[in-house]
Amino acid sequence: MFALVRFSITTAPRAGGGLVGLAALSAATSLAVTVLVGQVIGATPAFVAGDPDHSSMPAFALLVAALVLVFTLDGVLTVVLSMLSTRLTYDVDVVIHRAITATMTASARIGHLESPAVEDESRRARGVGNRAIWVGLVALAELVRSRLLAIGSAVVVGALFSWPVALGLLATTWLVEWWSARISGIEQVTWRAGTRTGREADYAYELGMGTAAKELRVFGFAPWLKNRYVRDWRSAMVPLWRVRRAATLRTTAVYAAHLAVLAVAVWLLVRNVNAGLLGLTEVATVLAALLRLAMSANGTAAASMERATSSLRALQRLPKTARAVRAGDTALEGGRPRRDAGETGPADVPFDPPRPRTGPPDVRLEDVWFRYPGSNVDVLRGLTLRLGAGEAIGLVGLNGAGKSTLVHLLAGAYRPTAGRVVVDGVDLADLDDQELAAWQRRLAPVTQEFLRLPLTAKENVTLAEPADAAPDRLVAVAATAAIDSAIADLPRGWDTVLDRSVTDGGELSGGQWQRLALARALYAVDAGAGLLVLDEPAAALDVRSEAELVDRYLRMATGVTSLLISHRFSVVRNADRICVLDKGVIAEQGTHAQLLATGGRYAQMFELQAARYVGGTPNA
Numbered sequence: 001m002f003a004l005v006r007f008s009i010t011t012a013p014r015a016g017g018g019l020v021g022l023a024a025l026s027a028a029t030s031l032a033v034t035v036l037v038g039q040v041i042g043a044t045p046a047f048v049a050g051d052p053d054h055s056s057m058p059a060f061a062l063l064v065a066a067l068v069l070v071f072t073l074d075g076v077l078t079v080v081l082s083m084l085s086t087r088l089t090y091d092v093d094v095v096i097h098r099a100i101t102a103t104m105t106a107s108a109r110i111g112h113l114e115s116p117a118v119e120d121e122s123r124r125a126r127g128v129g130n131r132a133i134w135v136g137l138v139a140l141a142e143l144v145r146s147r148l149l150a151i152g153s154a155v156v157v158g159a160l161f162s163w164p165v166a167l168g169l170l171a172t173t174w175l176v177e178w179w180s181a182r183i184s185g186i187e188q189v190t191w192r193a194g195t196r197t198g199r200e201a202d203y204a205y206e207l208g209m210g211t212a213a214k215e216l217r218v219f220g221f222a223p224w225l226k227n228r229y230v231r232d233w234r235s236a237m238v239p240l241w242r243v244r245r246a247a248t249l250r251t252t253a254v255y256a257a258h259l260a261v262l263a264v265a266v267w268l269l270v271r272n273v274n275a276g277l278l279g280l281t282e283v284a285t286v287l288a289a290l291l292r293l294a295m296s297a298n299g300t301a302a303a304s305m306e307r308a309t310s311s312l313r314a315l316q317r318l319p320k321t322a323r324a325v326r327a328g329d330t331a332l333e334g335g336r337p338r339r340d341a342g343e344t345g346p347a348d349v350p351f352d353p354p355r356p357r358t359g360p361p362d363v364r365l366e367d368v369w370f371r372y373p374g375s376n377v378d379v380l381r382g383l384t385l386r387l388g389a390g391e392a393i394g395l396v397g398l399n400g401a402g403k404s405t406l407v408h409l410l411a412g413a414y415r416p417t418a419g420r421v422v423v424d425g426v427d428l429a430d431l432d433d434q435e436l437a438a439w440q441r442r443l444a445p446v447t448q449e450f451l452r453l454p455l456t457a458k459e460n461v462t463l464a465e466p467a468d469a470a471p472d473r474l475v476a477v478a479a480t481a482a483i484d485s486a487i488a489d490l491p492r493g494w495d496t497v498l499d500r501s502v503t504d505g506g507e508l509s510g511g512q513w514q515r516l517a518l519a520r521a522l523y524a525v526d527a528g529a530g531l532l533v534l535d536e537p538a539a540a541l542d543v544r545s546e547a548e549l550v551d552r553y554l555r556m557a558t559g560v561t562s563l564l565i566s567h568r569f570s571v572v573r574n575a576d577r578i579c580v581l582d583k584g585v586i587a588e589q590g591t592h593a594q595l596l597a598t599g600g601r602y603a604q605m606f607e608l609q610a611a612r613y614v615g616g617t618p619n620a
């Protein structure tokens, strides 16, 4: 409870503090209503049978007016409390989202993004329905109100009637509350154990409703995915239902004890009335207070607080878990010291749209070993490769040889397990986050899974670069990437949002998306990026245009260092140097003609591919 109070007061001091303060005030007004109701009822007979000159009128009217006033205030406070809760909801939502996104984007490296531990912790922090913490904060106000009201009502019952009855009922009221919170705690532990299955259910839902909604239906996989979702969701929820079923008997016993004490209290009250020990005012006040006390057990609020506290702890652990996952790389690397102190989070890393124009970089991979976190297979095994400043290097290799992995290492997204990636003499592993982010801004990549953003066509090309400052550049790169006519056909040209679900939105074919991604990389080069990386840039293009497009592309990108990865030899053959990646190392390198003359692996692969074209050698 104290952790939540501290959290609400530090994150939203006005709404959080105001909510708790108002809750206390609301408890006081509710208690005042109870006492005034007793007073009015007690005074009614005397007033009704009153003297003919109505001398008791002003006092009775005053009592009724006070009751109406306090009752109205109580109602107003309830409305204000609900408004403040809504306000707190917004404030806290922002804080939680910021905390989670700050952790996820705290580093320019990406190991933690693939970590199940980090994903589970983030899911726990968000809680069921993503709202555990703020539901708990609203419950905190309710709990403050109900507990103060319970104590106040007990004092009224004790002072006017019986202290043992007051304390007995207070005890069973809190027993009910404690029991609800305890069950919720057990449910939390059970739910935490099932977060992985729950996450799988979430993925299935996201796939079916978003990412792959169209494809799954076109190919008739929707029922399969639905069954899978139901299966995973049930297996995450069944243990929870089991906990609830197992607790049914004890829950019934706790509520029965509470009701029994209330029944005894009412029976004793009736006995006292019969014995003439209590007047009408006392009876009315005590009865109202007894009911208030008995009904103040707020198991729901206590349970929500339990859940919120558990989520809050997960939220506080999250950055540590993410750091530990990233630090796991250090252990893999044999403890080479790293400068993690520079991890400052997105709020502190200023985004600087203009790319630093520092010319084409010289990049060296020196005896690089790499295995993915959690894997026991070395993808790269002592790879050494140099991309000289301004050189165009082609990279070929079989599926799974490690070509895309090499691109991740070049970008510094992962650290090598051993060895170094050195850019202009600086080891990427020694860069702090801001320096690494600056290096990544010097890259213009087209990866296999290129971005398809539901933004305008213009934003898809320019991203953070200011397009309005260079409209000619936009036209030029669109022409080079041969996407200009497709853009002209869109309902609103460059300003068309590339998402069919938007009014006046447009859609591109797979090949047209790829051309748009190429235009984006060219635009970045023009804006100052010095290293162009094309990973299968022509996979979605028809064979006729691919080689011609890539050649045109490289011509326009002169003056940069470029890495061209492709299974299609027609794409890489004009590179200054072609490297063959095999078994984690560069097995061969040279020009297209030199490699063919050597008769090695490259020549074999080339001949195999060429034989599939009519006439033997495409573009040879």
Ligand SMILES: Nc1ncnc2c1ncn2[C@@H]1O[C@H](COP(=O)(O)OP(=O)(O)OP(=O)(O)O)[C@@H](O)[C@H]1O
Pocket (backbone or CB within 6 Å): 114, 372, 373, 375, 379, 397, 398, 399, 400, 401, 402, 403, 404, 405, 406, 448
């Ligand atoms: N995030 C990851 N975690 C664990 N292993 C991975 C991860 N990404 C790739 N791998 C593994 O690393 C190896 C190299 O993959 P990579 O994608 O770099 O190959 P590639 O040469 O680009 O393949 P392709 O030609 O099919 O695109 C593969 O065995 C793959 O299964």
